[in-house]
Amino acid sequence: MSIENKIRIKLRAYNYNILNESCQEIIQTASRTQAKTIGPIPMPTKRRIYCILRSPHVDKDSREHFEIRTHTKIIDIYEPSSQTIDLLMKLNIHAGVDIEVKL
Known part of the structure; x- marks a missing residue:
């Protein structure tokens, strides 16, 4: 039984x-660190509707x-090196994006 080394990044905006x-x-x-990526996989868009009296x-x-x-997307990174993880931690992402990382 081999345990796969994978990072799952879930982005919401x-x-x-x-x-x-x-x-x-x-x-x-x-891709700069030769890690295999799958995605971005688009997930269904969630709509929240509010009804307000005028x-x-x-x-x-x-x-x-x-x-x-x-809007939600998922990116899977397989076989990440320590350099990959360091570069992802230093990455500047836009302010309106929520990121959830699972190892």
Whole structure:
């Protein structure tokens, strides 16, 4: 039984352009150290819809709907070296991107 050495990076953002740029930066960094990358794998977009009354006292029928879309992508890095991990830790990612790393 061999234990595979793998890093799974999960990226979330409201803006998909920033998310795509961050994915490209991570893949380029991993490829510089000859680590195998799989991804970015797009996950289903989550939509949160909020219904708000336009007027709090009258016109109950008059409402507005707002939505927030959360885009998610997963990148798997196989056989990472210590140099790969160091470069990924030093990488500057956009402020609107949430990163979750599992070893």
